[in-house]
Amino acid sequence: EDDVCRCDNCYVGATCETKSETCVVDASSGSPFFTDDYWISEVRNGNKDSTVTIAPYYHIGYGAFVGAGNCGGFAPVSGGCRNDLETEIRALHDAVGNFKHNGYTLVMGVGSTELIAASIYSLLDSSQNATVFSEEPYYNGHSGVAEFFGRNWAQSAEEAEANARTYGRNSTLEFVTSPSNPTGAMRTKQVASGTAVFDSAYFWPHFTPITADRKLSDHDVALFTLSKITGHASSRIGWAFVKNADMAARLSGYVGASGGLVRESQLRATTILASERRRGYPVLTFASERMASRWSALESVLGSSACYSLQPRGGRATDMWSGKTYAPSPAYAWIRCVSGNDCYQTMLSAGVRGRAGPKFGANKDHVRLELLMGEPDFQSMLDLLRKLQSKC
Ligand code: PMP
CATH class of the missing domain: 3.90.1150.10 (Aspartate Aminotransferase, domain 1)
Structure with missing residues (x-):
């Protein structure tokens, strides 16, 4: 309120x-x-379908961790231990057509900001050569977290590429923010030999038309956030589609180590996305x-x-x-x-x-x-x- x-x-x-x-x-x-x-x-129109009411006896036990078992840590909206939020997220992408997610593991985070931190911390090796790059003008949420973790920030794609060639794929991480924050331009990967994380926060129809040739696929990691879709930034729900099982385990290891997702938020996101799905978003x-x-x-x-x-x-x-x-x-x-x-x-x-x-x-x-x-x-x-x- x-x-x-x-x-x-x-x-x-x-x-x-x-x-x-x-x-x-x-x-x-x-x-x-x-x-x-x-x-x-x-x-005001009396549509309560997307409103969440939480009884005080809910969410008492530890069930909040993302991971296998224990209902997967996700809020079962309609009973049972299904992973309903994951189902809703995948259904949303199917409807909009902006990510072919078959074969990708979904890892959720406390906003995509947590998954940015998880990528920088857990997808890079811990050597002094660990370097992060994003094409200018870049989102300061990428450079700021890289700085926090003491990673080098490459000044150019050439510098990042040279680092990746010398020290290996796990030494160099590129954020491909597409559409770009701040410009809105569509971006492509610049560093062939490093690891690329696509930040797709703005890849939704209200910011850019989604066309078949822009459909995201063949990415190692693609990040999305509820914040820029429905606007619920304070619910802090973000997700990553991850192709490689080892990378998915690293990212979810980071989320687990920082305490996991808040169950109330998952319930809210699931309720909102399900309500929207039933009415065609x-x-x-x-x-x-x-x-x-x-x-x-x-x-x-x-x-x-x-x-x-x-x-x-x-x-x-x-x-x-x-x-x-x-x-x-x-x-x-x-x-x-x-x-x-x-x-x-x-x-x-x-x-x-x-x-x-x-x-x-x-x-x-x-x-x-x-x-x-x-x-x-x-x-x-x-x-x-x-x-x-x-x-x-
Ligand atoms: N990525 C980009 C490119 C953003 O602009 C933002 C928000 N400004 C985020 C990630 C973070 O969003 P959140 O943590 O709310 O998911």
């Missing part, structure tokens, strides 16, 4: 009724409030329409600006799930200040807090603005950008 009661950035007062003229819109995170209106309308339709309208609004403000250049969106394609033809609508705007000035500061002075280019390995003339906030914040940001553009 606190999420519904939160005020958007530019609103104050007991019921968030007053618009503040001096507000700063926080566009610096990736908190997926863009789906909140959908879930609020579900409740209407949350994806809602999210697609919302992201498409945000991009057309953003382009009408900055699309032909001489001062602020938006990243190219990529071409239109027909999405396999919806059958509709559309251009990608990335989760982030990746903006370059044509003047070459510090673009983070320029935006902040205009009332929009983004994330500065250097966090992604890019220059100060770039800034990332998230497009996943609640609708009132998005509209406030658009107003502020319109004002900024009018002074261009």
Whole structure:
């Protein structure tokens, strides 16, 4: 209930009724409030199918660990010891068509962030040469965790490739973030001799049309997260599809060592995904329409600006799930200040807090603005950008 009661950035007062003229819109995170209106309308329409009620006698014993036996550690929604969350996750991928998961082991984590950490910790050997790479501009959640674990960060694909050739496949890990955070561009593996982890957080129809030739397959590891699908980031549910049994055991060993998944979260994710499946995943339709309208609004403000250049969106394609033809609508705007000035500061002075280019390995003339906030914040940001553009 606190999420519904939160005020958007530019609103104050007991019921968030007053618009503040001096507000700063926080566009610096990736908190997926863009789906909140959908879930609020579900409740207002009296649809309780996706609401979880947990009796106090549930989840008392240790049953929460991911692994074999003991109901597999997963919440049995309809009785028995089936792994219902795994079934729902696989059904979602079957419906959307974005990952051919047959023959892959599913490993779940506390958000995909835990699986990023698990990959860096357990898929690399522990030598001094252990190196992580991701093409620039890269997601700072990859570089930050690599730094935390004391791994080297390769400055170029050539450096990473040379490391992998000298010290072996387990010395070098590449994150292939596709679509990219921050740019939304589709990416391919750059380091042939290393281990590649595809971070597919944004590979969903509301961010990019899913086409047959983009269908993910032949990947060692592909990461996904509930956060960027239904928006339930605080439930902390992420998963990895892993081809190789040894790699799967390493990743699930890490998750087990850190305590395993929270059972309440699994129950919630299972309930939401099952409810959505029964109705043909209407949350994806809602999210697609919302992201498409945000991009057309953003382009009408900055699309032909001489001062602020938006990243190219990529071409239109027909999405396999919806059958509709559309251009990608990335989760982030990746903006370059044509003047070459510090673009983070320029935006902040205009009332929009983004994330500065250097966090992604890019220059100060770039800034990332998230497009996943609640609708009132998005509209406030658009107003502020319109004002900024009018002074261009
Ligand atoms: N990967 C990428 C590329 C992301 O942008 C994010 C969230 N910003 C994550 C992983 C982490 O998501 P979570 O931990 O919520 O699953």
